[in-house]
Structure formats: structure tokens, C-alpha cells
Amino acid sequence: MVSQSTLQKYEMVIGLEVHVELKTKTKIFCNCPTDFGAQPNTQCCPICTGMPGTLPILNRQVVNYAVKAGLATNCKIASSTKQHRKNYFYPDLPKAYQISQYDLPLCEHGYLDIETGKGAKRIGITRIHIEEDAGKLVHLEGKGTLIDCNRGGMPLIEIVSEPDIRSAEEAKAYLQKLRAVIIYTGVSDCKMNEGAFRCDVNLSVREKGEKAFGTRAEMKNINSFQSAVRAIEYEFVRQVEAVEAGEKLVQETRRFDQNTGKTYSMRRKENADDYRYFPDPDLPIIEITDDERDALGAEIPLLPDARKVKYIEEYGLTAYAAEQLTIQREIADYFEKAAELTAHPILVANMILSDVSRLLQPDETDIPIQPEHLAAVAQMSGEGRINSGTCRTLIQTLWEKDVDPEIIVGEKGWEQINDDGVLTGFVKEVIAQQQKSVADYKAGKAAAFQSLVGQVMKKTSGRGNPVKIKELMTALLED
Amino acid sequence: MSKKILEMTVSQLSGHLAAKEISAVEATTAYIDNIDSVDGDVGAYIRVTARQALEQAAEVDRLRTSGEELSPLAGIPAGIKDNICTKGIQTTCGSKMLENFIPPYNATVIDRLEQRHVVMLGKLNMDEFAMGSTNEYSYFKPTRNPHDLSRVPGGSSGGAAAAVAAQEAAFALGSDTGGSVRQPAAFCGVVGIKPTYGAVSRNGLIAFASSLDQIGPMTKNVRDSAMVMEAIAGHDAGDATSLDYAWPSFTKKIEQGVQGLRIGLPKEHFGEGISAEMKDAVLKAAAAYEKLGAKVEEISVPNVNHALPAYFAISSAEASSNLARFDGIKYGFRADVDGDVEDIYTATRNEGFGLEVKSRIMLGNHVLSADNYDSYYKKAMQVRTLIIEDFNRAFENCDFILSPTTPTTAFKLGEKHQDPSIMFRCNLYTVPANIAGIPALSLPCGTDSKGLPIGMQLMGKQFDEPLLYRAAYAYEQRGNY
Numbered sequence: 001m002v003s004q005s006t007l008q009k010y011e012m013v014i015g016l017e018v019h020v021e022l023k024t025k026t027k028i029f030c031n032c033p034t035d036f037g038a039q040p041n042t043q044c045c046p047i048c049t050g051m052p053g054t055l056p057i058l059n060r061q062v063v064n065y066a067v068k069a070g071l072a073t074n075c076k077i078a079s080s081t082k083q084h085r086k087n088y089f090y091p092d093l094p095k096a097y098q099i100s101q102y103d104l105p106l107c108e109h110g111y112l113d114i115e116t117g118k119g120a121k122r123i124g125i126t127r128i129h130i131e132e133d134a135g136k137l138v139h140l141e142g143k144g145t146l147i148d149c150n151r152g153g154m155p156l157i158e159i160v161s162e163p164d165i166r167s168a169e170e171a172k173a174y175l176q177k178l179r180a181v182i183i184y185t186g187v188s189d190c191k192m193n194e195g196a197f198r199c200d201v202n203l204s205v206r207e208k209g210e211k212a213f214g215t216r217a218e219m220k221n222i223n224s225f226q227s228a229v230r231a232i233e234y235e236f237v238r239q240v241e242a243v244e245a246g247e248k249l250v251q252e253t254r255r256f257d258q259n260t261g262k263t264y265s266m267r268r269k270e271n272a273d274d275y276r277y278f279p280d281p282d283l284p285i286i287e288i289t290d291d292e293r294d295a296l297g298a299e300i301p302l303l304p305d306a307r308k309v310k311y312i313e314e315y316g317l318t319a320y321a322a323e324q325l326t327i328q329r330e331i332a333d334y335f336e337k338a339a340e341l342t343a344h345p346i347l348v349a350n351m352i353l354s355d356v357s358r359l360l361q362p363d364e365t366d367i368p369i370q371p372e373h374l375a376a377v378a379q380m381s382g383e384g385r386i387n388s389g390t391c392r393t394l395i396q397t398l399w400e401k402d403v404d405p406e407i408i409v410g411e412k413g414w415e416q417i418n419d420d421g422v423l424t425g426f427v428k429e430v431i432a433q434q435q436k437s438v439a440d441y442k443a444g445k446a447a448a449f450q451s452l453v454g455q456v457m458k459k460t461s462g463r464g465n466p467v468k469i470k471e472l473m474t475a476l477l478e479d
Numbered sequence: 480m481s482k483k484i485l486e487m488t489v490s491q492l493s494g495h496l497a498a499k500e501i502s503a504v505e506a507t508t509a510y511i512d513n514i515d516s517v518d519g520d521v522g523a524y525i526r527v528t529a530r531q532a533l534e535q536a537a538e539v540d541r542l543r544t545s546g547e548e549l550s551p552l553a554g555i556p557a558g559i560k561d562n563i564c565t566k567g568i569q570t571t572c573g574s575k576m577l578e579n580f581i582p583p584y585n586a587t588v589i590d591r592l593e594q595r596h597v598v599m600l601g602k603l604n605m606d607e608f609a610m611g612s613t614n615e616y617s618y619f620k621p622t623r624n625p626h627d628l629s630r631v632p633g634g635s636s637g638g639a640a641a642a643v644a645a646q647e648a649a650f651a652l653g654s655d656t657g658g659s660v661r662q663p664a665a666f667c668g669v670v671g672i673k674p675t676y677g678a679v680s681r682n683g684l685i686a687f688a689s690s691l692d693q694i695g696p697m698t699k700n701v702r703d704s705a706m707v708m709e710a711i712a713g714h715d716a717g718d719a720t721s722l723d724y725a726w727p728s729f730t731k732k733i734e735q736g737v738q739g740l741r742i743g744l745p746k747e748h749f750g751e752g753i754s755a756e757m758k759d760a761v762l763k764a765a766a767a768y769e770k771l772g773a774k775v776e777e778i779s780v781p782n783v784n785h786a787l788p789a790y791f792a793i794s795s796a797e798a799s800s801n802l803a804r805f806d807g808i809k810y811g812f813r814a815d816v817d818g819d820v821e822d823i824y825t826a827t828r829n830e831g832f833g834l835e836v837k838s839r840i841m842l843g844n845h846v847l848s849a850d851n852y853d854s855y856y857k858k859a860m861q862v863r864t865l866i867i868e869d870f871n872r873a874f875e876n877c878d879f880i881l882s883p884t885t886p887t888t889a890f891k892l893g894e895k896h897q898d899p900s901i902m903f904r905c906n907l908y909t910v911p912a913n914i915a916g917i918p919a920l921s922l923p924c925g926t927d928s929k930g931l932p933i934g935m936q937l938m939g940k941q942f943d944e945p946l947l948y949r950a951a952y953a954y955e956q957r958g959n960y
Contacts, residue, residue: 050804052564052804052805053570055718087799095804096803097800276799278796281688283719283720
């Protein structure tokens with residue numbers, strides 16, 4: 001074990017390669033559907049299984065989606081780009097080559113800005129290219145290995161970062177930000193449990209201040225943020241220990257085991273595989289005009305960072321509330337619709353982050369209340385026509401049956417009681433009835449005051465204006 | 480009657496079928512009978528699909544009787560090179576690797592022929608995976624030249640050329656990557672065209688070299704070739720390299736003659752290595768064109784001398800990748816070995832491919848390897864650009880280019896095996912058209928002293944098939960003008 005102080009001498013250098021599955025209706029080179037979870041080999045055809053004589057036809061939507069992802073990550077979009085064949089033998093790759101891109105990727109020179117405990121940082125994006133996914137091998141105990149070609153030919157983008165990342169925290173922030181941005185563009189759901197957002201981590205270590213890179217290890221197919229963090233933390237220590245022990249690190253691929261939290265060597269990469277890349281002669285050059293690029297850019301909604309700024313500046317939200325609302329695009333979209341319909345956007349934000357969030361399942365974003373209705377609730381609340389308790393009950397009621405909240409409040413008589421005369425009557429009744437609490441209050445017990453106010457609220461059936469009740473109670477008890 | 484049927488061109492037979500003087504079943508039966516009697520010697524077919532052919536023919540006759548308007552090709556019996564996928568029928572590529580491969584789909588050209596009710600007689604022999612110029616590299620058997628059974632028919636569409644020459648098919652479809660339609664057409668005395676790259680869909684053609692491969696008809700005469708092209712050419716959404724071009728009729732202006740056309744004779748194609756008889760025959764043809772009103776002048780396409788090495792680099796590179804899928808996992812031959820997946824790959828590819836194919840795969844992998852890419856593949860692609868530019872310049876000064884198709888006439892089986900470089904030279908004049916993507920047609924222009932056919936080649940600009948047909952037809956019909 002190396003000591004903490006030894007670890008401090010070193011820094012990690014991380015570059016991330018993220019594979020994102022695009023949510024096109026059909027695969028990249030054929031018309032097979034892309035639905036997840038179908039029975040093995042029911043979503044494949046002669047083209048995506050590489051049968052002799054078949055030819056790939058590029059699904060233009062894949063290019064469009066990749067361009068959107070590129071624009072959303074501040075990349076330059078190539079005006080013309082090629083697809084290359086990456087040649088290697090593996091049973092899940094029926095053509096024995098993967099159609100990918102090589103020296104002319106679709107998108108280059110982008111970046112993402114991240115936020116960690118240490119502040120803001122810009123992480124460079126080297127390139128984004130389009131490629132086809134491979135099939136899947138299924139190892140069955142006693143039955144050998146089976147091949148499921150459903151995933152073969154699914155459209156992917158590979159997003160390669162610069163080696164700008166220096167900690168597990170930064171890696172996690174980058175991955176979270178990248179995922180949020182991609183989801184915003186609408187080109188992928190990035191469902192990690194379905195393998196639609198997979199990450200390869202390239203990590204090397206060097207002494208702080210050193211300019212040259214160390215020898216890197218690549219950890220493939222990490223499918224959760226937590227695993228990425230654990231893999232990075234483990235691998236950093238492993239490499240530092242090796243360097244400290246005077247071992248020579250080798251360039252290799254390592255597998256991260258979620259159960260042990262350790263990484264294991266898979267194959268040495270010192271004789272780097274020669275994939276014999278060359279331009280795929282079956283596929284013409286892809287052209288993207290400036291007009292096409294700009295039209296795709298116009299379809300990208302405002303991204304999380306820009307929205308955050310807008311929420312703070314236009315609606316007066318706190319940075320925290322703005323951050324929370326922008327994590328999921330659907331929630332942000334919902335918020336914006338409702339906020340535009342009321343003079344009280346802060347109340348809308350608070351309702352979404354408290355009452356509405358409480359009713360949503362984790363990761364669920366489908367709110368069964370029309371934004372107009374939530375805006376009306378906020379408006380009534382802001383105008384003092386309903387109190388906060390009614391607000392919560394009202395949202396619960398709308399969740400079950402989404403109707404105009406004005407009607408519910410009217411029918412049920414939930415309007416707040418603001419009339420001083422009426423409230424004074426209730427306060428006097430309670431003081432008369434609750435002599436013990438009054439005595440406690442006068443003896444200095446603060447809890448007794450809350451109890452008295454609660455009694456008044458009960459008499460108003462929860463509709464009394466709590467602020468006024470407190471004012472009247474204080475005044476009458478002082479008498 | 481059946482002898483007369485076999486002697487008919489497609490257009491003649493088409494007329495008799497339309498007039499109901501001959502039935503499709505009669506025509507098909509005549510061809511099947513002839514295959515039965517001569518193919519034992521010629522070896523043009525890998526598989527004869529007689530039963531299906533007769534069913535198709537009967538259907539044509541039924542349709543015709545019911546008064547349906549049919550294509551001029553309806554009921555014409557044809558053979559198909561065995562690298563063109565035919566649904567439900569073995570498509571072997573002349574290889575052990577695909578001996579039992581039955582495609583569940585048709586190539587686009589087959590769909591187009593079927594829509595026109597062409598009768599398919601069977602699948603034609605070829606050099607394995609279209610790699611070769613003699614048909615001796617077929618896994619199944621060699622094909623022999625019908626003009627002299629001791630000689631090769633050329634290749635790789637040797638089965639297609641021999642079938643047409645031996646009256647075993649009214650026409651055939653071949654494929655041409657570096658001359659595989661034109662060289663056997665020349666050796667067998669038939670007409671063969673390598674269309675403009677992208678004119679005919681490659682969808683369903685088992686790829687040898689994707690950027691060079693084109694399917695082309697092999698026929699008894701020029702008009703037949705144009706008729707078949709009319710059926711198979713045209714944009715196909717299933718091939719991204721297919722040209723989206725409104726092709727004019729290939730037959731309509733075929734009789735317009737060559738008056739005023741400028742013909743270029745490339746000096747590079749009349750130099751070293753060409754037999755005197757070949758040279759003489761082609762120059763005579765040039766003289767005939769002059770008589771018909773064309774102007775003939777010498778031109779130069781300087782970089783064609785580099786076409787052959789560039790061709791071997793590019794075609795082998797693409798082949799090494801295209802043929803990588805034959806790994807014994809999903810379809811085709813799998814070697815019977817114990818061991819892991821690497822062992823299956825190695826044994827399957829070692830046993831399933833013939834020597835010629837393996838040597839091209841090795842060459843291709845070498846050319847594409849990281850260390851050699853720039854000096855071979857990249858350089859070859861640069862040569863390709865130079866050759867395209869050469870042709871563009873040449874066509875500023877002439878309407879089409881006339882040259883011999885091959886340096887020699889058909890040679891004997893086994894003769895060229897000793898020195899592969901000599902065999903490769905048979906494609907010296909044909910390869911440049913594939914490299915440049917331009918159309919090139921071979922048609923007979925006499926015989927040598929042994930009575931073997933000599934072929935000459937017309938090359939045109941991209942999309943100039945109609946002009947090539949016009950010029951080829953004018954020469955073919957010269958006695959009638």
C-alpha cells in the first residue's frame with residue numbers, strides 16, 4: 001500500500017470515450033427496428049448480419065443526430081466526411097469489419113464545461129464519429145456461446161474527450177454533463193441500463209508537474225457513473241503502486257469488475273492491433289451543407305447551462321433550484337411552460353421541486369398535471385387565495401384527476417380565509433378554550449404557541465391565512 | 480427448329496416469342512437439351528435449374544396466351560454468373576466456401592430480369608470469387624473454350640462467355656472487376672460490356688472489389704447487349720454507389736452510325752506485348768470505321784501503364800475486407816476442428832479458399848497494413864485519380880477509344896499457370912476502364928490464324944453507353960451499310 005502522501009505526488013490523466021446509442025427508428029445501414037429487449041435475432045436482416053452480396057445504405061437520420069450531438073458539444077461539423085472499415089475478426093461482427101470513421105470524423109474540436117467542488121473547468125472533445133454497433137455474445141453454461149445479432153448495426157456515436165480530466169470527480173461531472181446534453185438534444189435516451197451510454201476510461205499517471213504522459217490502461221464498457229468513479233480510483237492507486245515499485249507499466253486493456261471493485265488485465269496492447277482501416281467503397285462521401293447544419297442546430301433546444309442562466313436571470317430562481325430543474329429536459333420544459341403562465345415562477349419551481357418531485361418515481365419525468373393547471377395553483381398561491389397546505393392538497397388532487405384547479409377550489413370552498421373579523425373570532429374561541437396552553441405560552445413555552453395556532457387552523461378547516469392567524473394570536477395573547 | 484432457336488439472337492427469338500411462333504417452353508427446352516449435350520465438355524454451368532426454368536417458361540406462355548403485354552425479354556433463356564445472388568438457389572462464387580450457400584434474397588438485377596419474365600437456366604461457372612482470367616480457379620471444374628476445348632474461355636466470367644458462345648444460353652450476366660466480362664467475351668467471340676460504374680446495381684453481387692465491380696451482359700451481338708442493359712441498368716436505392724441518372728434508351732439510336740465521330744487509338748495499348756495478329760485486326764477495324772465516316776487518330780493515356788499495379792493494390796485491399804466475412808461462423812463452409820474460435824477461423828479459411836484467393840487476401844492485408852498503407856493503397860488511389868484525369872483529357876479529343884481487348888487470343892489450359900504475372904497481363908487493356916469507372920465494351924473483330932476469336936474494346940466517357948452501342952453496332956453491321 002502506498003501512503004496518502006505518496007499518492008499526493010501523482011496526478012491521473014484521463015480521457016474518456018463514450019459510446020451513445022442514437023434513438024433512430026431503424027438501424028444505421030438497414031431497415032431493422034432498434035427497439036430494446038426483443039427476442040434474440042428477431043431484429044436483424046441479411047444486411048446487418050453481413051450476408052454475401054448485401055450492401056449498406058446509410059440512414060441519414062444517424063448523420064443528423066450526430067451533427068446535433070456535435071453542435072451541442074461545441075464541435076466543428078465537417079462539410080464532407082467519410083466512413084471507413086475497421087477490420088477485425090470477432091464472432092459478434094458478422095462482416096468481420098465495423099463501419100466506423102477514421103481520419104475524417106463528422107465532428108471535431110468541441111468542449112464541455114463542467115462544475116466540481118473545485119469550480120468550473122473546460123474539458124475538450126477531440127471528435128465525435130458515427131459507427132455501427134456489434135452484436136452480442138451470450139455465454140450459456142454448458143451450451144457454449146450464442147450470438148444475438150439484434151444489436152448489430154445499431155447506430156452509435158463515439159465521443160472522444162481530450163486527456164483533460166484529472167480526477168474521478170471531474171470524470172463523473174463530465175459524464176453527467178455529457179449525458180444531460182445528449183438527452184437534451186433528443187438524439188438518445190442514454191439509458192445506461194440498456195447500454196445506450198457506455199464509457200471507456202483511458203487512464204495514466206504521472207508525477208505532478210511532469211509534462212509527458214504515462215503509459216495508459218484502457219477500461220472498457222463501464223456502464224454507470226459509480227463504476228467509472230470506482231474504476232478510476234482503483235486504477236489510479238494500482239498504477240501509482242506499480243510506478244513506486246519500479247514496475248514498467250504496459251499499454252493494455254483492463255476489465256473493471258463491479259463486484260470486487262478491481263480492474264483486471266485483459267490483453268496487452270503493446271503490439272497495437274492493426275485494423276487496416278480504409279474508406280468503405282460501398283458508401284459515398286457524406287456531405288453536410290451549412291444550411292443543413294444550421295437547420296439541425298436550430299432544432300436543438302436551449303441546453304442546461306443556458307437554461308440555468310435564464311432561470312436565474314429571468315425568473316429569479318436560486319442557482320440550486322435552477323440546476324435541479326435543468327437536470328432533466330422534460331422537467332425543465334414543463335417548468336418553462338408553467339412559469340410563462342403565472343406571475344409567480346418561483347412558486348412554480350418550488351412546487352415542482354417539492355410537492356411534484358415527491359409524487360414522481362425516481363427518474364420519472366411525466367407529470368400528469370397540465371402545466372396550465374400547475375401555473376394556476378401557483379397564481380392562486382401567490383395571490384394569497386390559497387395557503388400552502390391547500391396547495392399541497394390541491395396538487396395531490398390534480399395528480400389523481402387533472403382538472404381546472406379554480407373549479408376544485410371553488411367547489412370545495414378551499415379559498416384562504418383572510419378576513420380579520422372572522423379569524424379574530426376563531427382566535428378568541430381558542431384562547432378561551434385552551435387555558436392550559438395559554439398559561440404554558442405565558443410561562444415561556446414556544447411550542448404552546450404553535451399548538452394554539454394549529455387549533456385555530458383546525459377551526460378554519462385548514463383554510464385560514466397562517467400569517468394573519470399568527471399575528472392575531474400574538475396580539476390577543478399580549479393583551 | 481430447336482437448332483434454329485439456338486442460333487437466334489435475343490432480338491430474333493424475342494420476335495418469334497411475341498408472334499407466338501415459338502413458345503417459351505420450346506425455347507427453354509431447346510437450351511436445356513443443348514446444355515445436356517455440350518456442357519459435359521464445356522463446363523459452363525455449375526448448376527442447371529431446368530425444372531424452375533421450365534416452370535418460368537410455362538408461366539410466360541400462360542401470360543402471353545392470356546394477352547398480357549410482356550417485355551421483349553419475356554421467355555428468353557439466360558444464364559447467370561454464380562456470384563449473383565438468386566433467392567433459393569445455391570450461389571457459390573465458384574468456391575468451396577459457398578458450395579452450399581442458398582441466398583434468401585435476389586440480387587437487384589435478378590429481380591429486374593424476373594419482372595421481365597426472363598427464364599433462368601442456371602448458374603454459370605467462374606474463377607473462385609471472380610479472381611482469375613481463365614476459369615481454371617473454379618473450385619468445381621474448369622470451363623473450356625467452345626472454339627477450342629483445349630483452351631481457356633477467359634475469366635472470371637468464363638462460364639458466361641462460354642455459355643453464350645456454345646449456345647447454352649441466349650444471353651448471360653457476368654461481372655467485371657478488371658476485365659472479367661470483356662476478356663472472356665474476347666476469347667469466346669461474344670459481346671460483353673462493363674458498364675459505367677454505378678450504372679447497374681451491385682446489390683446482391685457477392686463483392687470482389689466493391690469500387691471496381693460491375694455486372695454486365697454477355698450476348699451474341701451488340702443489339703442484344705443493349706436490350707439486356709435496358710432491363711438491368713438504372714438507379715437502385717439498395718446500392719449507395721448506384722448512379723441516380725435518367726439513362727436514355729440504349730437501343731433507340733443504335734443504328735445512327737459513326738459519321739463524324741472521333742476515335743482515339745491509345746498508343747499505350749498497341750505497344751509491347753501485343754501479338755501482331757491482334758494489332759492488325761484492331762487497326763483493320765479502325766480502317767473500317769474510317770470507311771464508315773469516323774475520324775481516327777492516335778491519342779495517349781500515359782498513366783494507364785500504372786493501371787495494373789494500382790488495380791492489384793486496390794482490388795486486393797477491398798477483397799481482403801470483403802472476403803473476411805467468410806469465417807465459418809454464420810453461413811457457408813466451416814472446417815471440422817476442435818478448438819477455439821481462432822482455430823475455426825484459421826482452418827475454415829485455409830480449407831475453404833483456393834490458393835489464388837488466399838494470395839489476394841494476403842496481398843490485400845499487406846497493402847492495408849498500417850506500415851504499408853501510404854506506399855501501396857494510398858499511392859494506388861492517387862494513380863487512380865491520375866488515370867481518371869488522363870481519360871478526361873483524352874475524351875476532349877475523341878468520342879470513344881478503340882483498342883484491343885486482350886494482348887493475345889485464348890491460350891491453353893494450364894499454359895499460364897507457371898507465371899501469374901503473364902496471366903495478369905491479360906487484363907492490361909481492360910483494367911483502366913474499371914479504375915476510371917468508365918464504360919467499355921468488347922466485340923469480336925475477326926479471328927487469328929488458329930481460328931480463335933479476336934476482341935476489340937471500345938471505351939467511352941461515363942454515361943456514354945448509348946454511344947458505345949451505336950459505334951459497336953455500326954462496326955458489327957458494317958457489311959450492310
